[in-house]
Amino acid sequence: MDRATVVLHGHFYQPPREDPWTDRIRSEPGAAPFENWNDRIAAECYEPLARAGAFDWLSFDLGPTLARWLEGERPEVHEGFVRGDRASRERLGHGNAVAQPYHHIILPLATRREKETEVRWGLRDFERRFGRCADGMWLPETAVDMETLDVLAAEGVAFTILAPHQVADVPAGGVGRVRIGAGREIAVFIYDGELSHGVAFGALLDGRDAWFEALRSAAGRDGGVVALATDGETFGHHHRGADRTLMRVIRRARESGEVEIGNFGAALAAASEVPFVSLEEPTSWSCAHGVERWRSECGCRMAPHLDSQQRWRAPLRSALESLAAGLDAAYAELAPGRLTDPGRAMEALGEVLGAPPGLEDFAARAAGESGGGERRDEALALLEVARDRAAMFTSCAWFFDDVAGLEARQVLGYAAHALDRLRRLAPERSEALETAFVADLAKAPANDADLGNAAAVYERAFKSDAGFPVPADA
Numbered sequence: 001m002d003r004a005t006v007v008l009h010g011h012f013y014q015p016p017r018e019d020p021w022t023d024r025i026r027s028e029p030g031a032a033p034f035e036n037w038n039d040r041i042a043a044e045c046y047e048p049l050a051r052a053g054a055f056d057w058l059s060f061d062l063g064p065t066l067a068r069w070l071e072g073e074r075p076e077v078h079e080g081f082v083r084g085d086r087a088s089r090e091r092l093g094h095g096n097a098v099a100q101p102y103h104h105i106i107l108p109l110a111t112r113r114e115k116e117t118e119v120r121w122g123l124r125d126f127e128r129r130f131g132r133c134a135d136g137m138w139l140p141e142t143a144v145d146m147e148t149l150d151v152l153a154a155e156g157v158a159f160t161i162l163a164p165h166q167v168a169d170v171p172a173g174g175v176g177r178v179r180i181g182a183g184r185e186i187a188v189f190i191y192d193g194e195l196s197h198g199v200a201f202g203a204l205l206d207g208r209d210a211w212f213e214a215l216r217s218a219a220g221r222d223g224g225v226v227a228l229a230t231d232g233e234t235f236g237h238h239h240r241g242a243d244r245t246l247m248r249v250i251r252r253a254r255e256s257g258e259v260e261i262g263n264f265g266a267a268l269a270a271a272s273e274v275p276f277v278s279l280e281e282p283t284s285w286s287c288a289h290g291v292e293r294w295r296s297e298c299g300c301r302m303a304p305h306l307d308s309q310q311r312w313r314a315p316l317r318s319a320l321e322s323l324a325a326g327l328d329a330a331y332a333e334l335a336p337g338r339l340t341d342p343g344r345a346m347e348a349l350g351e352v353l354g355a356p357p358g359l360e361d362f363a364a365r366a367a368g369e370s371g372g373g374e375r376r377d378e379a380l381a382l383l384e385v386a387r388d389r390a391a392m393f394t395s396c397a398w399f400f401d402d403v404a405g406l407e408a409r410q411v412l413g414y415a416a417h418a419l420d421r422l423r424r425l426a427p428e429r430s431e432a433l434e435t436a437f438v439a440d441l442a443k444a445p446a447n448d449a450d451l452g453n454a455a456a457v458y459e460r461a462f463k464s465d466a467g468f469p470v471p472a473d474a
Contacts, residue, residue, distance in 0.1 A: 004219035005262040010232030013063035015396035020417035045236035048243045055084020061098040061138035064125045068354045094265030099126040099134035105393040108145040108282035115151045121350030135265040143284035159187035163285040168278035173224025176277030191229035200230040294398040312403040312444035319440030326433040327389045381421040388418035416462035
């Protein structure tokens with residue numbers, strides 16, 4: 001390549017906020033003057049970027065749970081992402097959009113079956129949304145191990161994106177290959193850590209041309225592919241006005257003729273030699289201790305200046321893993337006779353999870369063409385149990401500092417909703433699983449001594465004298 005290829009990548013994702021019973025986001029006073037944080041971030045970031053045509057030039061992954069909300073609530077913004085991928089395919093032969101596992105879970109902490117399910121669901125959702133197969137996949141928190149890469153490669157994913165510390169030696173040109181075994185390999189693009197940090201934390205956003213000059217310098221120094229990766233919400237939400245700075249950098253790069261704005265798929269197709277690299281595992285981009293932030297009190301936290309503990313992280317994960325095992329056993333026992341092909345139904349869920357009405361229609365089909373009424377409702381309950389069981393491991397619950405926080409309560413809500421749906425089919429089994437779950441949650445201490453532990457958080461948020469927040473027949 002005569003000119004260095006620059007890839008500007010935005011990871012677009014928000015913690016899911018929908019009430020599992022109503023599928024609506026509750027009012028969030030902290031987002032004022034907007035009704036909730038999704039509304040606010042859309043106004044500050046997603047809408048301006050879509051209007052400006054940023055996704056024609058910005059490489060991006062769009063978390064399926066966020067994409068689902070945008071498709072329903074901000075269809076013009078959702079179309080901006082889709083249109084940008086289409087425009088980049090016309091320009092480069094490869095699209096800017098990169099897939100993501102359906103739920104934002106830490107894959108190295110998942111079983112192989114969980115990895116495969118999340119990756120397959122994410123790929124199916126991507127195909128429905130963008131009308132093509134995905135070349136690459138962004139890993140939540142870039143958390144990676146060899147088994148995760150093996151699952152990606154087995155599903156036909158050609159590349160992923162990693163931080164510099166996640167490989168033993170950063171290859172010249174910014175792209176390497178990891179040899180997995182069984183004849184499989186996968187490409188890994190290594191983003192520029194200094195550039196990415198400078199944009200993410202604002203150091204390169206203050207001066208009018210600081211970002212472009214740093215980009216041009218890195219391109220001239222390194223050649224090959226110079227990739228920058230940061231949260232997409234950096235552009236307008238985390239940093240006011242950064243959406244305009246991004247568009248100015250894109251314009252300068254296009255006008256200068258010194259660099260080519262590309263994407264990962266096109267860069268991989270154009271690469272002549274891609275060296276093998278060794279993976280550091282398990283690692284992530286946001287925990288200095290590998291992936292401990294999502295299972296132990298490793299010291300990583302959002303507010304280190306506050307006196308808080310995270311001893312709740314391990315027991316919360318353990319409680320959810322035990323509940324998940326129970327839900328899996330219930331699905332295996334209850335699905336035959338209610339779903340014509342339980343395995344196929346689980347596999348195909350990714351095609352419909354992103355479109356809420358689609359799940360109900362899918363349940364009717366999965367129950368059999370003659371299956372209507374009660375049989376369809378039972379099939380729907382089983383599929384919702386499977387969906388909620390996966391969503392229970394959304395990484396945001398552990399990323400923040402308190403088991404009583406919004407994000408931890410969200411995953412507890414998925415657990416409560418799964419148990420509520422299971423209660424429709426097997427009341428005694430649901431009750432037994434919940435009793436054990438609450439006992440396990442009691443081992444997860446809250447930072448608020450008056451609150452006590454995660455069991456109290458669960459009981460306060462999701463239980464009443466009448467049972468769960470929404471009646472079983474609602």
